[in-house]
Amino acid sequence: MIKKTSLSDIAQKLGVSKTLVSLVLNGKGKEHRISDVVCKKVMEVAREMNYQPNQLAKSLRTGKTNTIGLIIADIANPFFGKLGREIEKEAARKGYRVMFCSSDESAEKSKLQIEMMLQGHVDGFIISPPMNSEEQIRDLSRSNKPFVLIDRFFPEIDSNYIIVDNQEAAYNATTHLIARGYKKIACITVNADLVNMKDRLIGYKKALLDSGIKLDKNLVKELQFSHESKDVFKAIKQLTGKNKDCIDAILFTTSKVGIMGIESLNVLGLNIPNDIAIVSFDDPDAYKICYSPVTTMAQPLTEIGKMAVQVLLAEIKNPGSSIKTQKITLKTNFVIRKSCGS
Amino acid sequence: MIKKTSLSDIAQKLGVSKTLVSLVLNGKGKEHRISDVVCKKVMEVAREMNYQPNQLAKSLRTGKTNTIGLIIADIANPFFGKLGREIEKEAARKGYRVMFCSSDESAEKSKLQIEMMLQGHVDGFIISPPMNSEEQIRDLSRSNKPFVLIDRFFPEIDSNYIIVDNQEAAYNATTHLIARGYKKIACITVNADLVNMKDRLIGYKKALLDSGIKLDKNLVKELQFSHESKDVFKAIKQLTGKNKDCIDAILFTTSKVGIMGIESLNVLGLNIPNDIAIVSFDDPDAYKICYSPVTTMAQPLTEIGKMAVQVLLAEIKNPGSSIKTQKITLKTNFVIRKSCGS
DNA sequence: TATATTCGCTAAACCGTTTTAGCCTAAAAA
DNA sequence: TTTTTAGGCTAAAACGGTTTAGCGAATATA
Numbered sequence: 001m002i003k004k005t006s007l008s009d010i011a012q013k014l015g016v017s018k019t020l021v022s023l024v025l026n027g028k029g030k031e032h033r034i035s036d037v038v039c040k041k042v043m044e045v046a047r048e049m050n051y052q053p054n055q056l057a058k059s060l061r062t063g064k065t066n067t068i069g070l071i072i073a074d075i076a077n078p079f080f081g082k083l084g085r086e087i088e089k090e091a092a093r094k095g096y097r098v099m100f101c102s103s104d105e106s107a108e109k110s111k112l113q114i115e116m117m118l119q120g121h122v123d124g125f126i127i128s129p130p131m132n133s134e135e136q137i138r139d140l141s142r143s144n145k146p147f148v149l150i151d152r153f154f155p156e157i158d159s160n161y162i163i164v165d166n167q168e169a170a171y172n173a174t175t176h177l178i179a180r181g182y183k184k185i186a187c188i189t190v191n192a193d194l195v196n197m198k199d200r201l202i203g204y205k206k207a208l209l210d211s212g213i214k215l216d217k218n219l220v221k222e223l224q225f226s227h228e229s230k231d232v233f234k235a236i237k238q239l240t241g242k243n244k245d246c247i248d249a250i251l252f253t254t255s256k257v258g259i260m261g262i263e264s265l266n267v268l269g270l271n272i273p274n275d276i277a278i279v280s281f282d283d284p285d286a287y288k289i290c291y292s293p294v295t296t297m298a299q300p301l302t303e304i305g306k307m308a309v310q311v312l313l314a315e316i317k318n319p320g321s322s323i324k325t326q327k328i329t330l331k332t333n334f335v336i337r338k339s340c341g342s
Numbered sequence: 343m344i345k346k347t348s349l350s351d352i353a354q355k356l357g358v359s360k361t362l363v364s365l366v367l368n369g370k371g372k373e374h375r376i377s378d379v380v381c382k383k384v385m386e387v388a389r390e391m392n393y394q395p396n397q398l399a400k401s402l403r404t405g406k407t408n409t410i411g412l413i414i415a416d417i418a419n420p421f422f423g424k425l426g427r428e429i430e431k432e433a434a435r436k437g438y439r440v441m442f443c444s445s446d447e448s449a450e451k452s453k454l455q456i457e458m459m460l461q462g463h464v465d466g467f468i469i470s471p472p473m474n475s476e477e478q479i480r481d482l483s484r485s486n487k488p489f490v491l492i493d494r495f496f497p498e499i500d501s502n503y504i505i506v507d508n509q510e511a512a513y514n515a516t517t518h519l520i521a522r523g524y525k526k527i528a529c530i531t532v533n534a535d536l537v538n539m540k541d542r543l544i545g546y547k548k549a550l551l552d553s554g555i556k557l558d559k560n561l562v563k564e565l566q567f568s569h570e571s572k573d574v575f576k577a578i579k580q581l582t583g584k585n586k587d588c589i590d591a592i593l594f595t596t597s598k599v600g601i602m603g604i605e606s607l608n609v610l611g612l613n614i615p616n617d618i619a620i621v622s623f624d625d626p627d628a629y630k631i632c633y634s635p636v637t638t639m640a641q642p643l644t645e646i647g648k649m650a651v652q653v654l655l656a657e658i659k660n661p662g663s664s665i666k667t668q669k670i671t672l673k674t675n676f677v678i679r680k681s682c683g684s
Numbered sequence: 685t686a687t688a689t690t691c692g693c694t695a696a697a698c699c700g701t702t703t704t705a706g707c708c709t710a711a712a713a714a
Numbered sequence: 715t716t717t718t719t720a721g722g723c724t725a726a727a728a729c730g731g732t733t734t735a736g737c738g739a740a741t742a743t744a
Contacts, residue, residue, distance in 0.1 A: 088443075
């Protein structure tokens, strides 16, 4: 209804220039030796008129938006939801807001989203880049907007990134299974072309190799990029096949497949860990209340989020620092529960 | 590195006015009878120079941001995560982006968040208002920004809102338990002052009443606003108390308490549904893969999200329509699984 | 007394768009 | 021939701030 009050409104009311008002309200009164009396008056009137600066105008002039653009696969996926939350928290602490976009792991979508946010909306990006998005990331490097990749990265592109040691994690998970006597260990994975997933597969294979177990390629199932419950079900059906003894354990490389996997095992009437043991990545609530709580490689989401924001803001504040990119690899947290027997 | 190209750059290159360029690029060439030759040239050069309009400037001038502000309790909570995603989807379909804020159910935070976004960032709000935020919502009504409340609302404030029939849902859930022979039905709830939670409690009580079961106030546990696992654990410990027969079923009013509740029952070695049957609200993944998949009142998240966006955009596009507020109540979806026996 | 310095403040440009008002020329109508 | 109309385009204001450059009076210094 009522027009919002602007700088000029205050200036007019007091019979001073809007320059003065701007300076005072930005705390630069002293610095520009505006008299205390006037400063007080300005602040008083600003409060009276409930002045709220228009951030758009501010941003337009200063080139700063105090907003971070976040592109992840899907905010509804608890893994990204929690990560997003951590990023939001750390950003808020530093006076930044965040604009979320879910790319659905689609390169076209993420391209559009980057382009959109590049139209003045954000000061920088935190991105979990989908497959085949190398080009957009390279394009982004050429713009002057800082960015940090999370969860995955592109080895051939020199950029900031925060990831976990996926190879080691998968190695440990697999070794854990082997140590408990499991021998026919399957692996169900997805997005197999992304480095993080590649690394998980490498870790899995390496663990088998180091334990003298021959890799059976039929035991590795790479799901489609956009996987649904029925795809996981089909994979498990194939793996368990005719007789129950085809496999005795499964490594799920994400919690999304893991959850679908458990559902499928339930449908097939297979007990965890008696019929089949499982290990997974990530740590959704579901894993805690499963009848056989799931042993899993939890990612340090708080730390990933914090570091991503910190690295990004450091670069936003000092564009010169981009000379050296930050490549950070964190450890996963091995949570041992009951899904591999006891 | 390279300065972004602006309207003037294109204008200068072609020796025309930026007015003309703006008109052409906004598809108003014909309307303003700019010659076809010039139109073509402009569009060509714009593409060549990779022109991307500065949305800040655009927004400043037009007063439109094409952004929706979304305030929910916690984007990491799968319920809000999924809801947020639906809102993001519908908004994207209509050419809007969304700025997420997690309020942690804190009125102070949501106040700050509303104020922040009111500084020019958004065209309207979708809000899940925390307790004690009536005043901010009233203030918001006085600004000229449209908004829609979701999940809860304030009866004494005339506003748009999209909710579900919580009373009926809780009534049905409780009746379901009673029909299966359970008699000592506890209810663990939270944020009990919010209407949605109040209604769930009313539904629960009404169901008991209608079945001739006397309400035992000791069986209703209202948790603190910021509840953690240990609080739920304590509540359940009290409920099950000395002998196992104190209660035979529990109604959880949110999935967050529900999940914590199942964890607690596990710790206490109580079997679902043999020792204690449970019913809940919402439908997180966890409920599907619980050893005893949880019977629950799932909310129609897609519809809620869609309607919220549609109602909001209708009002954004036609501010006059706010004469009549939209109050929409949807049905929950009763998903029967195994947690109440079979 | 003349000059330099400090003090307190402001005009105007600028950020990159949209939009209003209107100019000039050529063709059509009177 | 004069007046309208139409065609094709532009200057300048506006959105709401920040920032640069600098002005005039009072005080301090030489």
